[in-house]
Amino acid sequence: MANFMVIPAIDLRNGKCVRLRMGKLSEETVYDNDPVKVAMKWAQEGAEYLHVVDLDGAFAGHPVHTGVIIKIAAAVKIPVQVGGGLRTIAQIEELVDHGVSRVIIGTAACQSEKKAEMFIKKFQSRLAVGIDSQNGFVQTAGWTNTTSLNAIDLAMKLDQMGVRALIYTDTGRDGMLAGPNISAIRLFCGSVSCNVIASGGVSKHGDIIKLRKLALSNLTGIIVGKALYEGNVSLKQAIATDQ
Secondary structure (H helix, E strand, O other), X not given: OOOOEEEEEEEXXXXXXXXXXXXXXXXXXXXXXXXHHHHHHHXXXXXXXXXXXXXXXXXXXXXXXXXXXXXXXXXXXXXXXXXXXXXXXXXXXXXXXXXXXXXXXXXXXXXXXHHHHHHHHHHHHHEEEEEEEEOOEEEEOOOOEEEEEEHHHHHHHHHHHXXXXXXXXXXXXXXXXXXXXXXXXXXXXXOOOOEEEEEOOOOOHHHHHHHHHOOOOOEEEEEEOHXXXXXXXXXXXXXXXXX
């Protein structure tokens, strides 16, 4: 089984580290005014990877927090993956050239197969595709638009194109502390051969243990946000439990 990582999320809005409930801007909690400090804290507590989302970028359709993200990548020695509003090669290259290990595209991948294929071929292991799903259907544009596209169908298509990693978020669980959608994650991982990182719903240590016990060879990690910031999950303990 591949190494299973517990990956802290850093969501950026108005230059601050925040969390939203189910992606809703009206349900925002600000946790820290200094995202770089937060990144360093997670790295010091043993994080092997960081997941950074430019929320303003996701809603605007273009990157907004590039400067802050570059500072985060420079401040920590662990890999950083970044998503939110990335649509062009130039936007992706700017991040990769400034120390970001992996970029995540989402909405852009849904807009055209040709574009998705081009990004996958060009950036290979430096690229992941985020699939945000509500009730099995893909959501785009910062979860404001639910498409008629089936999440599993899109995952299989991207897998065939050669994508190295998919980030699967159950948007109905995100920020809700209601537990991950275990059956959906199992089904999703079983439909592709590429690596999968799950996201959404972790509320306690037991949720992480449950995902680990699925023993899915291509489930390489879980992104944890609100549970860490609210103190429901200790990163050090989660990593120690997971060894």
